[in-house]
Amino acid sequence: xxxxxxxxxxxxxxxxxxxxxxxxxxxxxxxxxxxxxxxxxxxxxxxxxxxxxxxxxxxxxxxxxxxxxxxxxxxxxxxxxxxxxxxxxxxxxxxxxxxxxxxxxxxxxxxxxxxxxxx
Amino acid sequence: xxxxxxxxxxxxxxxxxxxxxxxxxxxxxxxxxxxxxxxxxxxxxxxxxxxxxxxxxxxxxxxxxxxxxxxxxxxxxxxxxxxxxxxxxxxxxxxxxxxxxxxxxxxx
Numbered sequence: 569x570x571x572x573x574x575x576x577x578x579x580x581x582x583x584x585x586x587x588x589x590x591x592x593x594x595x596x597x598x599x600x601x602x603x604x605x606x607x608x609x610x611x612x613x614x615x616x617x618x619x620x621x622x623x624x625x626x627x628x629x630x631x632x633x634x635x636x637x638x639x640x641x642x643x644x645x646x647x648x649x650x651x652x653x654x655x656x657x658x659x660x661x662x663x664x665x666x667x668x669x670x671x672x673x674x675x676x677x678x679x680x681x682x683x684x685x686x687x
Numbered sequence: 688x689x690x691x692x693x694x695x696x697x698x699x700x701x702x703x704x705x706x707x708x709x710x711x712x713x714x715x716x717x718x719x720x721x722x723x724x725x726x727x728x729x730x731x732x733x734x735x736x737x738x739x740x741x742x743x744x745x746x747x748x749x750x751x752x753x754x755x756x757x758x759x760x761x762x763x764x765x766x767x768x769x770x771x772x773x774x775x776x777x778x779x780x781x782x783x784x785x786x787x788x789x790x791x792x793x794x795x
Binding site for chain 2: 605612613614615627629630631663665670671672673674675676677678679680
């Protein structure tokens with residue numbers, strides 16, 4: 569069974585850094601892309617960016633370029649989303665999901681990681 | 688950027704009824720690169736339809752997708768109790784890839 573398992577909920581203060589993870593199993597991790605999607609409280613879905621763990625090719629939405637960093641460690645089949653300086657507006661649920669290419673749908677999805685940034 | 692508009696915002700129906708959800712794009716979506724997802728409260732989204740009309744693995748055949756260009760439709764032929772949820776469309780043909788704001792299907 570293809571599964572993406574994300575790291576647990578985080579509570580951080582503005583200005584802190586954070587790295588959340590997404591571990592893939594049940595498939596060849598280096599043969600598919602892993603994307604990240606943001607969902608702010610009570611709101612819709614926003615495409616953040618995507619990475620190909622095979623060669624670390626990474627694409628970002630212009631809205632998120634420079635705000636987050638996506639990376640992957642293929643040796644442990646894990647993708648990451650990180651912030652160097654968190655803001656209150658980064659408070660959201662973040663989902664990872666698998667895709668066959670950047671120009672593709674997401675399936676399946678991880679269970680989500682809730683990030684709360686508050687002083 | 689392609690902006691997706693979904694209508695209606697909320698659809699109030701009874702189990703057994705037919706649901707018709709619309710997704711309209713501000714520009715043509717290339718190669719019908721459009722997907723539909725279902726999201727229930729407290730859960731991650733789940734893929735229903737890709738390529739505008741292809742059902743994902745394990746999705747019941749009461750779900751169907753149609754359309755091309757700028758107008759797309761998700762139809763649920765007969766609503767089951769587990770179908771009451773929020774539905775999002777997504778275009779993945781032109782970067783930045785975008786989602787619609789969602790249509791909530793609730794129980795009348």
